[in-house]
Amino acid sequence: MKFNNRRALPLAAAALLALNLPAYAADADAPQQVAAVQAPAVTIDNFAFAPALVVVAPGTKVTWTNKDEEPHTVTSADGGKTFKSDALDTDDKFSFTFDKPGTYKYFCSIHPHMIGTIVVK
């Protein structure tokens, strides 16, 4: 009987795992939430923001890092009223926490053709 009980434990654990997996898969919101958590870093490289579009949940801090040899800024499209970085040198970072839902377009004030969008929802 002792022998049988020992063997039953791993089986019970496996059964619990099997029960948990479908619960994850059935959560339709899960992929969106994962994307929101994984996306809060924007790289500035080769005169472009990448990814140019980032979707985050309210309260998320987004961090930009300039990987170019050229200085860039991160400036909200409302003329920098919402957020505005200093000129970022190579490897400099700028962060902004997006508390309110909305679509936030931004650009580099030095190279205005460089544009990006943060969607908060």
Ligand SMILES: [Cu+2]
């Ligand atoms: Cu720039």
